[in-house]
Amino acid sequence: MSFFFHQRPSWQLPESQITSESAYFNRRRFIKTLVGAGIAASATSLVGCQKTQAQNSELQSTYLNLPKFDPLRTNPNFASTERPITDQILASSYNNFYEFGGNKSIWQAAQNLPTEDWKVEVTGLVKNPRTYDLDTIKKEFSIEERIYRFRCVEAWSMVLPWVGFPMKALMEAVEPTSEAKFVSFTSFYDPEITTGPGFHLGSLPWPYTEGLTIKEMANELAFFAIGIYGRELPKQHGAPLRMVIPWKYGFKGAKSIVKIEFLKEQPATYWNTIAPNEYGFHANVNPNVPHPRWSQATEKFISEGPDLTWERKETFLYNGYQEYVGSLYG
Numbered sequence: 001m002s003f004f005f006h007q008r009p010s011w012q013l014p015e016s017q018i019t020s021e022s023a024y025f026n027r028r029r030f031i032k033t034l035v036g037a038g039i040a041a042s043a044t045s046l047v048g049c050q051k052t053q054a055q056n057s058e059l060q061s062t063y064l065n066l067p068k069f070d071p072l073r074t075n076p077n078f079a080s081t082e083r084p085i086t087d088q089i090l091a092s093s094y095n096n097f098y099e100f101g102g103n104k105s106i107w108q109a110a111q112n113l114p115t116e117d118w119k120v121e122v123t124g125l126v127k128n129p130r131t132y133d134l135d136t137i138k139k140e141f142s143i144e145e146r147i148y149r150f151r152c153v154e155a156w157s158m159v160l161p162w163v164g165f166p167m168k169a170l171m172e173a174v175e176p177t178s179e180a181k182f183v184s185f186t187s188f189y190d191p192e193i194t195t196g197p198g199f200h201l202g203s204l205p206w207p208y209t210e211g212l213t214i215k216e217m218a219n220e221l222a223f224f225a226i227g228i229y230g231r232e233l234p235k236q237h238g239a240p241l242r243m244v245i246p247w248k249y250g251f252k253g254a255k256s257i258v259k260i261e262f263l264k265e266q267p268a269t270y271w272n273t274i275a276p277n278e279y280g281f282h283a284n285v286n287p288n289v290p291h292p293r294w295s296q297a298t299e300k301f302i303s304e305g306p307d308l309t310w311e312r313k314e315t316f317l318y319n320g321y322q323e324y325v326g327s328l329y330g
């Protein structure tokens with residue numbers, strides 16, 4: 001089954017509304033260049049999930065080659081949700097990672113991400129600035145599994161078993177000063193390697209950046225993932241380290257982080273810079289606040305695989321995490 005049903009169920013959004021960021025790219029910035037370059041067709045449609053048997057086995061073997069976390073403790077507070085965990089093949093072949101392309105099928109292109117000798121610089125208003133590599137992260141932080149709901153602003157959702165550590169553990173290590181009120185997170189970017197459409201136009205605010213308030217970062221739910229489904233992160237999910245903020249729309253979870261900076265002022269962020277009326281800085285999941293171009297009241301829950309199927313489900317305030325984060329916004 002392809003991502004686009006041949007017979008659309010009545011609730012299915014028009015294609016242009018599903019792919020919010022892609023649509024934005026195409027309509028406002030890229031269309032002329034893309035047409036010129038002959039790549040508009042792939043960028044305008046959310047193609048993606050119809051995979052051959054060979055691609056499914058390639059995905060499976062890429063995943064099985066990744067180092068496993070063993071033993072791995074699942075945090076009992078986040079051991080399940082009311083919905084089943086999304087199939088691993090589906091989750092790792094239906095991604096947003098614009099550095100590697102403007103549609104969901106970037107998993108092969110993302111294999112070009114160079115993750116060896118990765119360094120994450122933690123800097124700014126902190127008492128102990130540090131540069132971490134992945135081994136140090138694994139040694140210094142207590143790594144656990146957490147099963148979280150994941151809600152994209154494009155109105156699709158999954159349930160994903162992340163492996164990593166709470167952001168507040170990193171804050172305890174670097175000790176932000178009392179002046180620090182915001183945190184900015186920067187993704188890997190190298191125009192020689194990140195090959196998504198339009199990357200060389202210079203008109204978009206690369207690198208991809210995201211931001212949180214310091215209180216949001218200190219919340220128990222805010223998480224750095226270094227793995228998923230019990231193994232190290234596949235590159236398409238943002239290896240080797242990415243943000244997971246389960247009460248916010250998925251675009252707040254910047255991938256492949258190279259820099260974390262503690263700041264006095266609210267930082268500029270990628271989508272908020274491109275379209276502030278569509279992608280707010282806070283971007284908390286809220287069924288009562290529609291996106292300017294579509295409703296956020298429900299979502300397409302993607303669970304079973306390896307071919308794409310979905311069910312229409314209710315969207316919860318703060319993605320169902322109100323008891324953890326409601327007080328942040330009271």
Ligand code: MTE
Pocket residue numbers: 021094095096097098099152153187188208236237238250251252253254255256
């Ligand atoms: N991080 C970077 N660097 N680049 C991106 O394009 N896309 C965001 C977020 N983080 C993105 C990113 C969006 S829109 C979503 S929905 C999630 O990553 C998707 O994460 P997944 O592909 O692991 O499901």
